[in-house]
Amino acid sequence: MRLVEAGRGDSAYTQAFLDLLDERHPVYDGVGTAAVVRMRGALLLALGHHALPTAALPFVLEELESPHEAWLTAVAARVLRNHPEPSTAFVAPLLSALFYIRQRDDTVRLDSYGGYGSEGEPTTAVAEVIRTIGWLGKAGERVLPNLKELRAQEPGSRTAAQLDEAMAAIQHDARSEAPEYCGHARRFGDAPKSAPTDVTELVLQDQFGELLTFRDFFIGRPSIVVFFYTRCDNPTKCPLTIAKLGRLQQRLHSAGLANSIRTVAITYDPAYDLPPRLVQYARSWGMSTSENHRLLRTVGDLGPLRAFFELGVNYGESGLVNRHRIEAFVLDRAGRIVHVATRQRWEESQLLEEAAALTGEADVHEECREREGSAIQTTADAP
Amino acid sequence: MSIKDYRYQLEQQVAQESTLAEAESVPELLGAPAGGEGDVDRVHNLTVHPEASPELRAAALGRLVRKEDPRTAHVAPLERLADPNEEPSVRLAALGLLKMLAISSPTFSEWRPIFLEALRRALSEPELRAAALEVLTHERDRYTQEKLLAGLREPDQALVPADQALRLLSSDPHADVRAVARSVADDPANEAALPQAMKILAVDPGSVEGFRSLLADSSQSISVRKLAATLLNNLAPELLQSAGDQWLEAVADDESALAKHIGTLVRVRREPVPR
Numbered sequence: 001m002r003l004v005e006a007g008r009g010d011s012a013y014t015q016a017f018l019d020l021l022d023e024r025h026p027v028y029d030g031v032g033t034a035a036v037v038r039m040r041g042a043l044l045l046a047l048g049h050h051a052l053p054t055a056a057l058p059f060v061l062e063e064l065e066s067p068h069e070a071w072l073t074a075v076a077a078r079v080l081r082n083h084p085e086p087s088t089a090f091v092a093p094l095l096s097a098l099f100y101i102r103q104r105d106d107t108v109r110l111d112s113y114g115g116y117g118s119e120g121e122p123t124t125a126v127a128e129v130i131r132t133i134g135w136l137g138k139a140g141e142r143v144l145p146n147l148k149e150l151r152a153q154e155p156g157s158r159t160a161a162q163l164d165e166a167m168a169a170i171q172h173d174a175r176s177e178a179p180e181y182c183g184h185a186r187r188f189g190d191a192p193k194s195a196p197t198d199v200t201e202l203v204l205q206d207q208f209g210e211l212l213t214f215r216d217f218f219i220g221r222p223s224i225v226v227f228f229y230t231r232c233d234n235p236t237k238c239p240l241t242i243a244k245l246g247r248l249q250q251r252l253h254s255a256g257l258a259n260s261i262r263t264v265a266i267t268y269d270p271a272y273d274l275p276p277r278l279v280q281y282a283r284s285w286g287m288s289t290s291e292n293h294r295l296l297r298t299v300g301d302l303g304p305l306r307a308f309f310e311l312g313v314n315y316g317e318s319g320l321v322n323r324h325r326i327e328a329f330v331l332d333r334a335g336r337i338v339h340v341a342t343r344q345r346w347e348e349s350q351l352l353e354e355a356a357a358l359t360g361e362a363d364v365h366e367e368c369r370e371r372e373g374s375a376i377q378t379t380a381d382a383p
Numbered sequence: 384m385s386i387k388d389y390r391y392q393l394e395q396q397v398a399q400e401s402t403l404a405e406a407e408s409v410p411e412l413l414g415a416p417a418g419g420e421g422d423v424d425r426v427h428n429l430t431v432h433p434e435a436s437p438e439l440r441a442a443a444l445g446r447l448v449r450k451e452d453p454r455t456a457h458v459a460p461l462e463r464l465a466d467p468n469e470e471p472s473v474r475l476a477a478l479g480l481l482k483m484l485a486i487s488s489p490t491f492s493e494w495r496p497i498f499l500e501a502l503r504r505a506l507s508e509p510e511l512r513a514a515a516l517e518v519l520t521h522e523r524d525r526y527t528q529e530k531l532l533a534g535l536r537e538p539d540q541a542l543v544p545a546d547q548a549l550r551l552l553s554s555d556p557h558a559d560v561r562a563v564a565r566s567v568a569d570d571p572a573n574e575a576a577l578p579q580a581m582k583i584l585a586v587d588p589g590s591v592e593g594f595r596s597l598l599a600d601s602s603q604s605i606s607v608r609k610l611a612a613t614l615l616n617n618l619a620p621e622l623l624q625s626a627g628d629q630w631l632e633a634v635a636d637d638e639s640a641l642a643k644h645i646g647t648l649v650r651v652r653r654e655p656v657p658r
Contacts (some may be wrong), residue, residue, distance in 0.1 A: 032559030033557045033558075033559055034525050034528065034559060037525070039449050069525070070496075078575055102492040103492055104495075105492060105493075105495050105496050106495070106496045106499055106524075107496040107500045109495065114525075116525075116526045121499075124496045126492075126493075154454060154489070154490075155490060155492070156454070156490035156492075156493030156494065158493060231556050231557075231586070233523075233555075233556070233557060253542055271588035271589075272586060272588055316559060316560055317559070317561075317562050318587065318589075319587070319588070319589060320557065320561070320562035322557075322558060324474065329564065
């Protein structure tokens with residue numbers, strides 16, 4: 001952390017800090033969850049000390065969209081205000097932060113490492129998020145109805161005053177047009193560029209205990225793959241991922257593609273997530289299972305799959321996941337990764353469209369677009 | 384809040400109401416006549432009145448909370464809890480009221496940060512510590528978890544004995560307590576610490592061997608061995624089968640011991656993992 005102190009606000013350290021935010025970085029190996037939170041918060045604060053670089057936005061927006069720790073959420077909201085321009089792309093992650101972190105809000109001090117201590121003024125995650133929503137100004141116009149609705153619920157006098165201030169800042173922003181952040185519109189990434197690990201003979205086990213190889217399941221039809229683990233305690237990550245996969249399955253079914261595209265959820269925690277737990281988790285969060293739609297665990301080490309998918313996950317000393325990003329993949333009929341959605345919430349219609357294109361069935365595109373028009377947009381565009 | 388806690392709170396309320404009834408005959412303490420709009424003010428005055436006993440002020444706090452607007456009912460008890468110069472018994476009563484309000488108050492999400500802060504400060508007061516720890520660990524407070532872990536590693540810093548710390552930490556799998564639980568299981572600080580450490584390791588696939596050896600260790604108490612069997616059944620049922628067979632073989636010549644062990648294994652296989 002001395003490196004972080006030394007490089008705070010210095011653009012020469014930007015790349016080093018961004019590299020350190022990658023969950024795969026060895027700095028997270030064997031470290032406890034609380035230490036991971038402290039390290040990532042310190043890195044975000046250092047990156048956003050003066051002007052938050054655009055390259056850091058995915059990490060900042062991820063913390064807002066999937067908030068779990070009040071300190072990290074407060075830090076993310078605070079450093080976002082140091083981005084040179086507000087953008088409409090920040091609206092949805094900020095709203096998500098406001099909605100979820102209210103239940104886990106806490107007093108934090110941004111100047112204290114880890115958020116607790118006596119250095120600096122006390123603040124809360126909610127206060128920082130609302131302040132940042134106000135900073136959006138014109139770019140935050142879309143959020144006014146949500147703020148008014150929250151205000152009408154009488155959330156408490158302090159929150160009400162903060163909301164009033166944010167709404168006034170948005171309404172009185174003199175700028176004529178909401179500035180756009182163009183570099184933020186691309187949610188999907190390309191497949192990993194490194195040479196793929198050969199996993200074709202890797203043995204997997206499904207939710208009913210059936211053993212199969214990677215080749216058995218992934219070769220022959222395109223598939224949509226997400227990762228999760230049943231002990232994840234962030235409701236905006238694994239439970240939401242499985243619930244969204246369940247909704248995506250319904251759309252596949254409606255489009256007549258349930259037998260053409262496979263869906264699979266693979267656990268990061270194969271030693272603990274035994275078949276009965278996988279079955280229960282699928283039931284709890286609304287994912288259907290059948291021959292083409294399964295939850296899987298590796299029978300042995302997750303290492304080969306971790307390398308194949310370049311998974312953004314790491315583990316504490318006890319072997320439990322200490323940090324992971326949201327990640328979804330589309331694989332072609334040959335089991336090759338062709339599309340990757342990482343860090344921020346993926347949209348069902350996009351994954352569906354990407355996978356449907358691989359089946360050669362063009363009609364699904366129209367179905368997707370129709371549904372997209374009526375879908376409630378809850379997430380921002382991501383890179 | 385458990386049914387036991389709820390019943391306790393109700394009993395406290397009944398006791399407080401009798402204390403207050405006695406106070407009704409001391410108008411100088413109440414400062415205003417009973418009934419009417421001034422009633423809330425008069426009870427509020429009593430909560431901080433320098434001449435009122437701690438019992439009476441705690442009782443007044445309870446009545447105040449029941450009379451106040453639910454949106455602001457937390458304010459007075461929160462002030463009492465956060466005041467380090469307040470009597471511990473009044474702070475404890477305030478804490479009990481705030482626990483109930485955390486469920487019922489429509490503005491809890493707003494005052495949660497101040498509540499947690501007040502609870503963290505209350506950890507330094509021995510009379511409040513246990514109650515504050517229960518709430519803080521229930522809320523999965525990172526600061527508290529780290530304090531408890533530090534106490535397990537360095538007993539001279541411990542807020543509570545090892546078995547209590549382990550129990551409090553056991554509700555959060557991300558509390559990073561497993562490594563410490565393993566050391567406690569290897570060398571328990573007291574008799575109660577071993578079962579608590581085992582319960583934490585209940586979700587640790589790496590502890591299967593440890594449970595198997597505890598199950599086979601005849602020097603351990605029956606309750607520890609039974610717990611080991613239950614946890615083994617949860618993590619690796621197939622291993623419990625073989626371990627159980629060995630166990631039964633060892634006592635095969637003693638019919639009464641055999642019957643007892645079979646009974647235990649049958650129960651273990653039916654039972655959920657203890658928390």
